[in-house]
Amino acid sequence: MIAILEIIKLLLGLLLYIIIAQAILSWLIAFNVINTSNDFVRQVLYALDRITEPLYRPIRKILPDFGALDLSPMVVILLIYILRAIIIPNIELNLMS
Structure with missing residues (x-):
């Protein structure tokens, strides 16, 4: 069970x-540092949006x-920190005792 919690912490870190990468990329696009007419930039932005949008939508x-x-990204980051710093260590502590 501890190994599963470690995997969850690793996935939350990822x-x-x-x-963070999606937020930085969106800022670079908003300030015209990166152009979305580039196919690679457009594909990366699309992939990051597909990953993060299901998390942002309910928030x-x-x-x-x-x-x-x-x-919403800041709220999700806050929730990840709460999970990684408070909830998962308490679950691990309860499993150890």
Whole structure:
């Protein structure tokens, strides 16, 4: 069971990096540093959106509309930190005792 929790922590860490990469890429596109007419950039952006959108959708339904400001990635990152720092270690501690 501990091995499964370690795998979950690893996947949550990977998801954290994916969310950060997607946010940085969207900022670079918004400020015209990267052009979406490039096929590689468009495919990477599409793949990252496909990975992160199912996580953002329920949070966007709950959060109020802030216009162009999207706080759902920050909420997901906060939830990942809570899972990795508080919930999973407590589960591991309960399993060890």
